[in-house]
Amino acid sequence: xxxxxxxxxxxxxxxxxxxxxxxxxxxxxxxxxxxxxxxxxxxxxxxxxxxxxxxxxxxxxxxxxxxxxxxxxxxxxxxxxxxxxxxxxxxxxxxxxxxxxxxxxxxxxxxxxxxxxxxxxxxxxxxxxxxxxxxxxxxxxxxxxxxxxxxxxxxxxxxxxxxxxxxxxxxxxxxxxxxxxxxxxxxxxxxxxxxxxxxxxxxxxxxxxxxxxxxxxxxxxxxxxxxxxxxxxxxxxxxxxxxxxxxxxxxxxxxxxxxxxxxxxxxxxxxxxxxxxxxxxxxxxxxxxxxxxxxxxxxxxxxxxxxxxxxxxxxxxxxxxxxxxxxxxxxxxxxxxxxxxxxxxxxxxxxxxxxxxxxxxxxxxxxxxxxxxxxxxxxxxxxxxxxxxxxxxxxxxxxxxxxxxxxxxxxxxxxxxxxxxxxxxxxxxxxxxxxxxxxxxxxxxxxxxxxxxxxxxxxxxxxxxxxxxxxxxxxxxxxxxxxxxxxxxxxxxxxxxxxxxxxxxxxxxxxxxx
Numbered sequence: 001x002x003x004x005x006x007x008x009x010x011x012x013x014x015x016x017x018x019x020x021x022x023x024x025x026x027x028x029x030x031x032x033x034x035x036x037x038x039x040x041x042x043x044x045x046x047x048x049x050x051x052x053x054x055x056x057x058x059x060x061x062x063x064x065x066x067x068x069x070x071x072x073x074x075x076x077x078x079x080x081x082x083x084x085x086x087x088x089x090x091x092x093x094x095x096x097x098x099x100x101x102x103x104x105x106x107x108x109x110x111x112x113x114x115x116x117x118x119x120x121x122x123x124x125x126x127x128x129x130x131x132x133x134x135x136x137x138x139x140x141x142x143x144x145x146x147x148x149x150x151x152x153x154x155x156x157x158x159x160x161x162x163x164x165x166x167x168x169x170x171x172x173x174x175x176x177x178x179x180x181x182x183x184x185x186x187x188x189x190x191x192x193x194x195x196x197x198x199x200x201x202x203x204x205x206x207x208x209x210x211x212x213x214x215x216x217x218x219x220x221x222x223x224x225x226x227x228x229x230x231x232x233x234x235x236x237x238x239x240x241x242x243x244x245x246x247x248x249x250x251x252x253x254x255x256x257x258x259x260x261x262x263x264x265x266x267x268x269x270x271x272x273x274x275x276x277x278x279x280x281x282x283x284x285x286x287x288x289x290x291x292x293x294x295x296x297x298x299x300x301x302x303x304x305x306x307x308x309x310x311x312x313x314x315x316x317x318x319x320x321x322x323x324x325x326x327x328x329x330x331x332x333x334x335x336x337x338x339x340x341x342x343x344x345x346x347x348x349x350x351x352x353x354x355x356x357x358x359x360x361x362x363x364x365x366x367x368x369x370x371x372x373x374x375x376x377x378x379x380x381x382x383x384x385x386x387x388x389x390x391x392x393x394x395x396x397x398x399x400x401x402x403x404x405x406x407x408x409x410x411x412x413x414x415x416x417x418x419x420x421x422x423x424x425x426x427x428x429x430x431x432x433x434x435x436x437x438x439x440x441x442x443x444x445x446x447x448x449x450x451x452x453x454x455x456x457x458x459x460x461x462x463x464x465x466x467x468x469x470x471x472x473x474x475x476x477x478x479x480x481x482x483x484x485x486x487x488x489x490x491x492x493x494x495x496x497x498x499x500x501x502x503x504x505x506x507x508x509x510x511x512x513x514x
Contacts, residue, residue, distance in 0.1 A: 129188055129189065130201060130204075132188075132493060132494075133188055133205060133488045133493060133494040133497075134204070134205070134208060134494070136488070136493050136494035136495055136497070136498055137205070137208050137209055137494050137497045137498045137501055138208070138498075138501075140446070140494075140495055140498030140499070140501075140502070142502065143446070143447050143450045143499060143502050144447075145450075145454075145506060147451070147454055147458075149454055149457070149458050150510055151457055151458075151461060151506075151507045151509075151510040151511065152510040152511055153461070153511070154457060154460060154461040154470075154507065154510075154511070155470050155511075156470065156504075156507070156508055156511070157456075157457050157460065157470055157472055157504065157507050158212045158213070158469060158470045158471050158472070159210060159211055159212055159415075159453070159472050159473075159474065159500070159504060160211060160212055160213035160214060160215055160242075160244075160277075160471065160472070160473045160474070161206070161211055161214060161215070161417070161473065161474040161475075161476060161477040161486060162214075162215050162217060162246055162369065162473060162474070162475055162476040162477060162479070163214040163215065163216045163217065163228055163232075163476070163477045163478060164217045164228070164476060164477070164478050164479050165193070165216070165217070165225070165227060165228030165231075165478065173424075173430065173481055174191070174428075175423050175424065175426050175428045175481070176426070177422065177423045177424075177425070177426050178423035178480070178481060181422070181423070182422070182423050183490075184489060184490060184491025184492075185423075185480045185485070185489050185491060186489060186490045186491075187478075187480070187487060187488065187489055187490070188488045188489060188490055188493065188494075189201065193478075194227070194231070195231075196231055196234050196235055199228075199231045199232055199234075199235045200235045200236060200237050202477075202487065203232070203235055203237050203238060203240055203241055204237065204240070205487070205488060205494065205497055206241060206477070206497070207240040207241055208497070208501070209486075209494075209497035209498070209500045209501045209504075210500055210501045210503075210504030210505070211241065211474075211500065212241060212242060213241055213242040213243055213244065213277045214232065214241060214243050214244075214477065215243070215244050215245070215246040215277075215286055215473055216228050216229040216232065216243060216244070216245055216246060217246050217248050217288075218245040218246060218247050218248065218267075219248050219253040220247070220249070220253050220254075220255050220259065220263050220266075221253060221259075222252075222253055229243060229245065229270060233273065233275075238275060239275060241275070242275055242276065242277040242278075243270075243273075243275060243276060243277060244270075244276060244277040244283070244284045244285060244286060245267060245270055245271075245285055245286065246286040246287075246288060246369075247263075247267075247285065247286065247287045247288060248288040249287055249288055249289055249292050249293055249296070250288050250289055250292060254292055254296045255293070255296060255297075256296045256297070257296070257297050257298055257302065257306065260297065260306045260309070261309070264309065264310050264313055267285065267310075268313060268314075268317070271283040271285060271314060271319075271322070272314070272317050272319070278323075279323045279468065279469035279471075280320065280323075280469075281319060281320050282314075282319060282320055282321045282322055282323045283314060283319060283322055283323070284322075284323045284325060284469075285310075285322060285323070285324055285325070286325045286326070286327070286367065287324070287325070287326045287327060288327050288369055289326075289327055290326030290327060290328045290358050290363055290366075291328070293326065294358075294361055300357050300358070300360070300361040301361070303361040303362060304360065304361045304362045306362075307322075307324055307361070307362030307363075308362065310322055310324075311362075323364050323365065323468075323469075324362055324363055324364050324365075325363075325364065325365045325366065325367050325412060325468070326358060326363040326365075326366060326367070327366070327367055327368050327369050328354070328355070328358060328363075328366045328368070329368055329371055329400065330351060330400060330403045351403075351407070352407050355404075355407050355409050359409065364410060364468075365409075365410035365411060365412060365468040366404055366409060366410065366411045366412070367411065367412035367413075367414055367473060368397075368400065368414040368475075369414065369475055370397075370414060370416060370419060370475040370476075370484060371396055371397050371400050371414070371416075372393070372419045372438055372439065373388070373393070373396065373438070373439040374437075374438045374439070375439075376439065377439065386437060386438070386439045386440060387439070387440060387441075387442065388439050388440070388441050389441060389443055390416075390418065390441040390443050390444040390445070390448050391448055392441070393416055393419060393439075393441045394416050394448065394451075394452045394455075397413075397414060397415070397416050397452075398452075398455055398456075398459070400414075401413045401456070401459045402459075404466065405459070405462075405463040405466045408465060408466060409466065410466055410467075410468045411463075411466050411467075411468065412468050412471045412472060412473055413456045413459055413460065413472045413473075414472075414473055414474075414475055415449075415452055415453055415456050415472060415473065415474045415475065416452065416474075416475055416484070417444075417449065417474045417475055417476055417477075417479075417484045417485060417486045417496070418441065418444045418449075418483045418484050418485060419438075419439075419440060419441055419482065419483050419484055420440035420441060420442055420444075420482070420483030421438055421440065421481060421482040421483055422440055422483075423480075423481045423483075424436070424481050424482065425437055440483065441483075444483075446492075446495045446496050446498060446499035447499065449486075449496055449499045449500070449503075450499040450500075450502060450503045453472075453474075453499075453500065453503035453504075454503055454506065454507070456472050457472075457503075457507045460472065474486060474500075486500065
C-alpha cells in the first residue's frame with residue numbers, strides 16, 4: 001500500500017482532516033494499521049501544538065515511487081514544525097529530521113506545498129525542478145546588510161510585482177537574440193508558461209518569496225494578452241496572493257470614451273473578486289498611463305466623470321468605492337513624457353500642477369511601471385554610452401520617489417527588478433526597424449535588488465503620509481525581454497526571489513517583539 005496524500009489544513013490552532021487518497025486498496029495488515037495509528041497521533045499533536053498561523057500541509061507517502069521521502073519522515077517533520085513559528089521554519093537548515101539521509105525539513109516543506117495543488121502531474125522531474133527553486137529561496141546565503149535602517153513602527157510592507165505573461169502560445173515576443181545571446185533568461189520550466197499548473201508553481205514561488213500580490217497587465221481589445229489573470233484565478237492555490245489589474249492603456253490599446261463602459265464591464269468581475277487587492281475595503285485598479293487616460297477620455301474634467309462611473313458601479317456591488325492608481329513620471333519634454341535624470345528633469349514648474357490636476361480628475365495615488373532612461377548617457381569626455389550600472393538606474397527610481405514625496409502626494413514606490421531590453425533591439429514584429437534603443441544595466445544582482453527594496457521601505461517609513469496601504473511594486477515578475485524580471489530562470493534559479501524574501505524578513509525583523 002502507498003498512501004498518496006493526506007491533506008491537513010490548520011488555521012488558528014484548528015486542524016481539519018480533509019481527505020486521503022490511496023494508490024491502491026488498503027490491505028488489512030499490521031503495517032497499514034500502524035501507519036493509520038500514526039496519522040491519528042500526528043493529527044492530535046498538531047491540534048495540541050500548532051502555532052496560530054495559516055498553512056496548507058501535505059503528508060506524502062511515496063507518491064512518485066522514487067524513495068524521495070518516507071511517510072515516517074513526514075510524520076516527524078509535522079511533529080517538529082507544529083511547535084515552530086513560520087520564520088523559524090524558513091530558516092531551518094537541519095540536514096536530516098530522521099537521521100537516515102532521506103529528507104531534510106526544508107525538503108519536506110517544499111514537497112508538501114508542491115503536491116497540494118498538483119495531484120495529477122506529479123513526476124520526479126517536476127518535483128526536483130520545483131524543489132530546486134524553493135531550496136534557493138529558503139537557503140540562499142544570507143545577504144550582507146550594511147544598512148543601519150530601523151524599520152520599527154513600519155507595518156509590514158505589502159510587496160507586489162507587475163505580471164506581463166507574454167510568454168504564451170503565440171510567441172510574438174521571441175527573438176533570435178533572446179534565444180541565443182540571452183538564453184540564461186529562459187524560465188526554469190521553459191519558454192512557454194500557459195498552463196494552470198505552471199501558474200500554480202509561480203504563485204508558490206512568489207508567495208514563498210514574500211510577495212503579497214500580482215498586478216496583472218491587462219489590455220483592452222487584446223484578450224490574447226489577458227490570459228494571465230484568468231489563469232491565476234483558475235489555480236488551486238490562488239488564495240495565497242491578492243491581485244489587481246494594471247490596465248495598459250498605451251499605444252495600441254488606448255481606451256476611448258466610447259469604450260469606457262464596455263471596459264468597466266470587463267473589469268468588474270476582477271475588481272469584485274474576493275481575492276482582489278483592496279485598500280480600506282476598496283478594490284484597487286492601476287493604469288499604465290495617467291496621461292493617456294485623460295487624453296483619450298477627452299480631458300481631465302471628463303476623466304473624472306468616467307472614473308466616477310467606475311466607482312458607482314463598485315458601490316452598487318457593495319464596496320465603499322475604488323482606489324485608482326495611475327502611473328506618472330517626472331518628465332523633461334511633455335511631447336514624449338520622457339525622463340533623462342538630469343537635474344532639469346525635476347525642475348519643471350508645472351509638475352505640481354500636473355499632479356493636482358490628476359488627483360482632481362479621480363486619481364487617488366501615483367506609481368510607475370518603470371523609470372528607464374531612453375537616450376544615451378553623455379560621459380565627461382563627450383562620448384556617450386547606453387550601458388549603465390544597475391545601482392545608477394535604481395537610484396534614478398529612488399530620485400523619482402523623492403520627487404513625489406516633495407509634493408506630498410500618495411505614491412506606491414516602483415522598485416526596479418532590472419532593465420536590459422537588448423533582446424528586443426532587433427528586427428521583429430514589435431520593433432520593425434530594429435532601431436528602438438534604450439539604456440540598459442547588465443550588472444544587476446540579488447544583493448543589489450535587496451538593497452533597493454530596503455531603500456523603498458525606508459522611503460515608506462520616512463513618508464507615512466505618502467504611503468498607500470503600505471504597497472510597493474516591483475517591475476517586474478516576468479518582463480524577460482526587457483530585462484525586468486524576478487521569476488526564476490535557468491540563469492538564476494530563484495536567487496532574486498531569495499533576495500526579496502530576505503528583504504521582507506529584514507523589514508519584519510524590527511517589528512518582532514518577544
